[in-house]
Amino acid sequence: MISITELLHNNIGKLSVIWYGAVPRVTIMEPDIIRDVLSNKSGHFPKPKSNPLVRYFATGIASYEGEQWAKHRRILNPAFHQEKLKRMLPAFYTSCNELVSKWDTLITAEEGSCELDVWPELQNLTRDVISRTAFGSSFEKGRRIFQLQTEQAELLIQAIQSVYIPGYRFLPTKRNTRMKEIDKEIRALLTDIIYKREHAIKVGEASNGDLLGLMMESNVKEINENNGSKKLGMSLHEIIEECKLFYIAGQETTSTLLVWTMVLVSMHPEWQVLAREEVLQFIGRRAPEFDELTHLKIVPMILNEVLRLYTPLDVLTRRTYQEMKVGKIILPAGVKVALPALLIHHDREIWGEDVDEFNPERFHDGVSKATKNQVSFLPFGWGPRICIGQNFAMVEAKMALTMILQHFSFELSPTYAHAPCTVLTIKPQHGAQIILRKL
Numbered sequence: 001m002i003s004i005t006e007l008l009h010n011n012i013g014k015l016s017v018i019w020y021g022a023v024p025r026v027t028i029m030e031p032d033i034i035r036d037v038l039s040n041k042s043g044h045f046p047k048p049k050s051n052p053l054v055r056y057f058a059t060g061i062a063s064y065e066g067e068q069w070a071k072h073r074r075i076l077n078p079a080f081h082q083e084k085l086k087r088m089l090p091a092f093y094t095s096c097n098e099l100v101s102k103w104d105t106l107i108t109a110e111e112g113s114c115e116l117d118v119w120p121e122l123q124n125l126t127r128d129v130i131s132r133t134a135f136g137s138s139f140e141k142g143r144r145i146f147q148l149q150t151e152q153a154e155l156l157i158q159a160i161q162s163v164y165i166p167g168y169r170f171l172p173t174k175r176n177t178r179m180k181e182i183d184k185e186i187r188a189l190l191t192d193i194i195y196k197r198e199h200a201i202k203v204g205e206a207s208n209g210d211l212l213g214l215m216m217e218s219n220v221k222e223i224n225e226n227n228g229s230k231k232l233g234m235s236l237h238e239i240i241e242e243c244k245l246f247y248i249a250g251q252e253t254t255s256t257l258l259v260w261t262m263v264l265v266s267m268h269p270e271w272q273v274l275a276r277e278e279v280l281q282f283i284g285r286r287a288p289e290f291d292e293l294t295h296l297k298i299v300p301m302i303l304n305e306v307l308r309l310y311t312p313l314d315v316l317t318r319r320t321y322q323e324m325k326v327g328k329i330i331l332p333a334g335v336k337v338a339l340p341a342l343l344i345h346h347d348r349e350i351w352g353e354d355v356d357e358f359n360p361e362r363f364h365d366g367v368s369k370a371t372k373n374q375v376s377f378l379p380f381g382w383g384p385r386i387c388i389g390q391n392f393a394m395v396e397a398k399m400a401l402t403m404i405l406q407h408f409s410f411e412l413s414p415t416y417a418h419a420p421c422t423v424l425t426i427k428p429q430h431g432a433q434i435i436l437r438k439l
């Protein structure tokens with residue numbers, strides 16, 4: 001058995017330790033140990049508490065643990081079941097249709113093509129999808145909430161990137177005052193939407209299948225089944241936090257998946273041709289149906305390969321809350337554990353000599369074949385805390401890519417500069433300039 005101090009002086013296999021401030025941080029790249037950590041087999045590995053600024057202004061969900069986390073899962077998981085996702089398809093379609101119609105109008109008849117930075121376009125698309133699916137009929141208010149959250153996130157990133165001075169966030173600086181105003185406006189808008197919805201449920205109006213409705217219905221059901229005990233249901237504050245979380249967790253990640261997909265299939269036109277052939281053969285130029293999207297083969301192979309090469313979240317983190325054994329190592333309490341998904345996805349020993357190449361063929365027989373049943377493909381995490389929105393994201397991405405392929409062929413513009421950078425997610429630093437042609 002090896003202690004962490006020995007490890008510090010002697011990195012072993014695919015484990016390494018660095019000091020992260022006063023706390024040791026262990027980086028693990030060994031699939032068997034990753035399985036151990038993510039499946040909680042070695043005990044309980046909570047997520048680390050986020051930066052105090054993030055906790056104060058953004059969602060508190062990352063630090064949900066134990067009972068609180070179980071409740072959150074119980075309420076949210078049913079919202080992402082296939083049947084429920086099917087009901088959200090019209091919202092996906094409406095948003096994607098608006099995008100392709102807009103792009104259509106940008107292409108003039110005489111030119112037959114146009115150049116466009118698709119990065120902000122795809123960010124808007126995923127924001128729109130989440131506003132519609134989260135808030136349904138209150139979509140306009142939802143859109144306003146998300147605009148405010150975008151501003152909040154930008155201010156938050158500025159704050160995190162500046163020197164951290166304890167207590168500074170309480171000073172009435174221009175940035176702090178604006179952040180507080182935003183927080184207040186978001187809460188007021190959400191509270192209004194939630195109260196109205198609560199009233200509608202009480203008077204027996206059917207929910208329109210949006211996430212907020214599903215969350216509130218299962219909440220009411222749970223309270224009723226437990227003789228009116230509010231202990232199991234969610235409080236208004238928790239529902240507000242969940243709504244904010246959808247945006248944070250669901251928007252940015254999916255837009256990066258889409259933008260890298262457009263970039264990579266532009267760089268590899270043979271895959272663009274194959275994907276379009278599949279779409280036109282199985283769906284034609286009609287609005288895609290749920291079952292058609294779930295039966296596509298080439299499109300998900302491409303999406304998985306993009307998720308491998310440009311995984312939106314580059315590192316998953318955990319913290320040991322007591323002494324733990326992982327593999328041959330004993331970790332004391334309070335150690336930060338980092339699982340660098342991006343590095344694992346680029347490990348030659350796991351993926352082979354063509355690890356850095358775009359080769360969707362490796363996913364031809366599914367993820368388990370491609371990974372030889374190892375825990376080495378982590379775009380959505382793994383184990384009990386795996387992303388609950390993964391089916392939602394994949395259906396959304398399939399819908400968007402299918403509709404873009406139905407309408408346009410595309411290639412990279414000479415002005416495009418390939419510069420992936422990480423600010424929360426891996427994004428194109430200088431945008432994604434693409435030349436679109438009408439089909």
Ligand code: HEM
Binds near residue numbers: 249
């Ligand atoms: C391509 C798109 C997406 C990617 C790559 C992604 C990735 C992830 C990852 C890596 C985690 C953390 C897992 C961990 O720490 O073990 C996560 C958690 C989460 N994701 Fe996603 N996600 C995506 C889309 C979405 C969407 C669309 C939603 C909701 C609409 C969503 C909701 C969540 C939630 C609620 C959690 C927290 C789960 C928990 O801690 O219980 N995600 N996601």
